[in-house]
Amino acid sequence: MAQCNQCGNDYDRAFTVTLHDGQTGTFDSFECAIAKMAPSCAQCGCRIIGHGRETVDDRTFCCASCADMAGAELEA
Structure with a gap:
């Protein structure tokens, strides 16, 4: 075991x-x-169990809304 x-x-x-x-x-x-x-969202701190959203400065967010609230520039 x-x-x-x-x-x-x-x-x-x-x-x-x-x-x-x-x-x-x-x-x-x-x-x-x-x-x-699992990685944590850079804005709200929740665990990201899906795809998430990555930024040009290597931060990861659970969704576009959290990335927008943080003023992040998302990767294309």
């Missing part, structure tokens, strides 16, 4: 997530994986 890096639960069906930068984590649920590894 593997232990979840977020909640500490021992689970026989745990899985590992690897990000493009090499960061890895072992989790017992997608909920825990999102809480630990």
Whole structure:
């Protein structure tokens, strides 16, 4: 069994997530994986579980509305 890096639960069906930068984590649920590894919106702080919106200065927002509120210039 593997232990979840977020909640500490021992689970026989745990899985590992690897990000493009090499960061890895072992989790017992997608909920825990999102809480630990998903990027946060630069405006409202919510976890981004969809595509999000990226800016020319490498900030990420959950939606165009948050990017607009922050005065961000979105990538084309």
